[in-house]
Amino acid sequence: MSKTRRMGDSFLAHRTPQIANLERRLFLKRGLSVGALALLSGCELTDAESVQKVLWAMSGWNDRVQDWLFDSRRLAPEFPESRITRPFPFNGYYSESEVRVIDGTDYKLELGGMIRDRKPWRLPELYALPQVSQVTRHICVEGWSAIGKWSGVRFSDFLQRIGADTTAKYVGFQCADDYSTSIDMATALHPQTLLAFKFADEILPPKYGFPMKLRMPTKLGFKNPKHVAAIFVTNEYPGGYWEDKGYNWFSGS
Amino acid sequence: MEAAQDRWIAVHPLVVRIAHWINVIAVLLMIASGWRIYNADPLFDFSFPDELTLGGWLAGALQWHFAAMWLLALNGLVYVCYGIVSGHFRRKLLPISPRAVLRDVREALRGRLAHDDLSVYNAAQRAAYLALIVALAVLVLSGLAIWKPVQLYWLGMLMGDYEGARLVHFFAMTAVVLIVIVHVIMVILVPRTFPSMFTGRIRRAS
Numbered sequence: 447m448s449k450t451r452r453m454g455d456s457f458l459a460h461r462t463p464q465i466a467n468l469e470r471r472l473f474l475k476r477g478l479s480v481g482a483l484a485l486l487s488g489c490e491l492t493d494a495e496s497v498q499k500v501l502w503a504m505s506g507w508n509d510r511v512q513d514w515l516f517d518s519r520r521l522a523p524e525f526p527e528s529r530i531t532r533p534f535p536f537n538g539y540y541s542e543s544e545v546r547v548i549d550g551t552d553y554k555l556e557l558g559g560m561i562r563d564r565k566p567w568r569l570p571e572l573y574a575l576p577q578v579s580q581v582t583r584h585i586c587v588e589g590w591s592a593i594g595k596w597s598g599v600r601f602s603d604f605l606q607r608i609g610a611d612t613t614a615k616y617v618g619f620q621c622a623d624d625y626s627t628s629i630d631m632a633t634a635l636h637p638q639t640l641l642a643f644k645f646a647d648e649i650l651p652p653k654y655g656f657p658m659k660l661r662m663p664t665k666l667g668f669k670n671p672k673h674v675a676a677i678f679v680t681n682e683y684p685g686g687y688w689e690d691k692g693y694n695w696f697s698g699s
Numbered sequence: 700m701e702a703a704q705d706r707w708i709a710v711h712p713l714v715v716r717i718a719h720w721i722n723v724i725a726v727l728l729m730i731a732s733g734w735r736i737y738n739a740d741p742l743f744d745f746s747f748p749d750e751l752t753l754g755g756w757l758a759g760a761l762q763w764h765f766a767a768m769w770l771l772a773l774n775g776l777v778y779v780c781y782g783i784v785s786g787h788f789r790r791k792l793l794p795i796s797p798r799a800v801l802r803d804v805r806e807a808l809r810g811r812l813a814h815d816d817l818s819v820y821n822a823a824q825r826a827a828y829l830a831l832i833v834a835l836a837v838l839v840l841s842g843l844a845i846w847k848p849v850q851l852y853w854l855g856m857l858m859g860d861y862e863g864a865r866l867v868h869f870f871a872m873t874a875v876v877l878i879v880i881v882h883v884i885m886v887i888l889v890p891r892t893f894p895s896m897f898t899g900r901i902r903r904a905s
Contacts, residue, residue, distance in 0.1 A: 587757070
């Protein structure tokens with residue numbers, strides 16, 4: 447049940463030999479008081495395992511606080527098209543030169559988990575769904591922000607159409623660029639959460655996530671998966687690429 | 700006169716002393732981790748040296764920042780409530796006049812500021828401590844606006860939206876750092892004030 451424990455496990459999975467080594471050395475410095483720890487504040491000191499456990503637990507606590515703060519009727523501010531940031535910055539866990547180019551002709555969106563109708567969707571079928579647009583601010587966990595225009599199908603409409611169990615806790619995403627992430631059901635059903643096919647009225651170029659990205663102006667940028675290949679609905683905490691490395695899971699705006 | 704020479708006088712209530720030291724830890728953690736977060740996307744043409752930062756990388760720094768924020772905010776809330784309800788602020792930080800502040804700052808710069816009665820803050824101290832309280836409150840509020848730009852949209856609007864709140868957050872941090880530096884220098888110059896923040900009392904100067 448405990449998400450904190452699961453996150454802790456995945457943290458251990460990411461513990462490289464170097465980190466384990468560092469921890470062994472740091473164990474010797476454990477005599478330091480909390481005050482001294484704060485004063486020294488060298489980055490290596492903070493790899494001590496007990497400190498890490500507290501920080502992961504606090505991140506789990508912050509997930510719960512943000513879930514409680516999240517108002518499903520509160521809309522993110524929208525902007526006139528004149529405010530769109532050009533060029534819109536590229537960001538990913540790889541550089542722009544390594545962007546995956548997905549072939550749209552044999553692309554299929556796979557569905558899994560607590561969904562009634564799990565037949566895969568082809569692009570023309572998705573494009574035929576009713577679409578809406580939004581001009582909203584994308585906020586990166588690094589601090590910068592940029593305003594963009596995305597168009598696509600309301601994700602709540604899509605979940606309804608495929609018979610997703612919207613009482614489930616999580617919606618998870620597997621991406622064609624080997625990225626993954628997951629979100630809470632409340633955000634999945636938010637009216638501004640879009641399965642976006644277009645950026646600035648053009649079919650998404652590869653660098654912005656062709657053939658589709660999940661656009662959520664109520665979450666930080668890294669929670670908005672690009673090149674979405676599979677969507678699954680689950681009650682099991684799915685984690686994600688950055689989340690498993692220590693970024694806060696909820697990361698809501 | 701003779702009798703007064705050795706008299707111990709109470710200067711800092713227990714709540715203030717505890718809140719002070721918790722605040723020291725919280726502010727150090729917030730600033731060191733905040734500098735690492737700043738480095739991920741510097742607002743200006745400089746970065747903070749990595750050795751002065753906390754967290755090791757952006758995710759680690761964010762974990763520290765969003766953990767220590769509870770310490771900073773809850774401790775600050777207790778301190779401010781105590782200060783208002785107990786009359787501590789009214790007694791120690793007020794009244795304050797700009798003219799008196801200017802006078803005492805000038806005296807301090809000439810090294811002539813009197814510190815006979817350490818149970819009474821001079822105008823420069825009052826201004827510095829009030830400014831620190833205000834700067835920390837602005838830091839917390841702008842931090843909330845950055846953390847929750849949609850849920851706390853109205854708060855961000857007071858500061859020029861998300862990007863404005865980032866600037867406010869940065870400058871409030873700068874103010875806190877400057878005030879803390881001056882504060883530490885003053886404690887070094889008048890060292891008998893230092894133990895009083897642990898014991899709560901001070902020997903009156905002869």
